[in-house]
Amino acid sequence: MSSKIELLDQKRKRYRKGTVTWLFVFVAAWIVRSALKVQTVDAGLWYDVLLAILLISSLLQAYFVRRELLLGREIKNDPLVKEALNDELIQLNELKAWKAAFFAVIGFVVIVAILSFFVHFNDLMMLLITVFLIGFGTYNAAVYFLNR
Amino acid sequence: MEEKKLSNTLKIQRTIKNLTQEQLAELVGVTRKTINTVENGVYIPSTYLALKLSKVLEVSVEELFQLNEGG
Numbered sequence: 359m360s361s362k363i364e365l366l367d368q369k370r371k372r373y374r375k376g377t378v379t380w381l382f383v384f385v386a387a388w389i390v391r392s393a394l395k396v397q398t399v400d401a402g403l404w405y406d407v408l409l410a411i412l413l414i415s416s417l418l419q420a421y422f423v424r425r426e427l428l429l430g431r432e433i434k435n436d437p438l439v440k441e442a443l444n445d446e447l448i449q450l451n452e453l454k455a456w457k458a459a460f461f462a463v464i465g466f467v468v469i470v471a472i473l474s475f476f477v478h479f480n481d482l483m484m485l486l487i488t489v490f491l492i493g494f495g496t497y498n499a500a501v502y503f504l505n506r
Numbered sequence: 507m508e509e510k511k512l513s514n515t516l517k518i519q520r521t522i523k524n525l526t527q528e529q530l531a532e533l534v535g536v537t538r539k540t541i542n543t544v545e546n547g548v549y550i551p552s553t554y555l556a557l558k559l560s561k562v563l564e565v566s567v568e569e570l571f572q573l574n575e576g577g
Binding site: 364367438443445448 | 528529532535538539540552553554575
């Protein structure tokens with residue numbers, strides 16, 4: 359029989375996998391949509407399809423994040439479970455994930471800086487949101503892959 | 507300077523005590539994955555965790571972890 363810690367750990371990994379999968383879909387759709395916008399392509403129907411993907415993936419992400427938060431509350435109620443599910447390896451992996459996110463953001467900024475010599479980026483807000491999504495996405499993906 | 511590699515007898519000691527990775531993890535307050543990565547030499551535990559493991563398995567830290575001269 360599996361222990362409570364193991365069961366909660368499996369649950370957490372399952373929810374994290376859901377969050378990361380739909381976050382990946384969201385970021386991919388966001389980048390494609392932003393790239394079309396930058397090149398001022400009249401993509402008509404594709405804009406609507408990408409918008410629908412963004413909305414659906416946001417809803418699914420929200421579902422998995424909510425499940426994770428509820429699980430987090432359950433974990434917090436038991437100090438022994440909380441300690442085990444936040445052990446030294448998990449803490450180390452979270453630090454590694456921060457590092458990965460930092461380098462992903464730096465890499466993206468460098469790519470945008472180089473591209474800015476050839477392409478005119480007129481929407482600063484779109485760029486800022488993309489940088490945030492790259493960092494947030496990399497952190498979550500790294501935490502999932504390191505702890506799986 | 508010669509390269510030194512940390513090896514361990516965690517799996518052997520755990521088997522002697524007739525414990526699964528999951529049971530040992532619960533006794534020392536970590537996840538099964540942490541025990542698995544320590545056993546496989548992927549992760550080097552902190553002094554705190556090493557002491558906890560030696561206490562639960564009733565062996566000295568030196569019996570659990572050894573520094574081997576690498577080639």
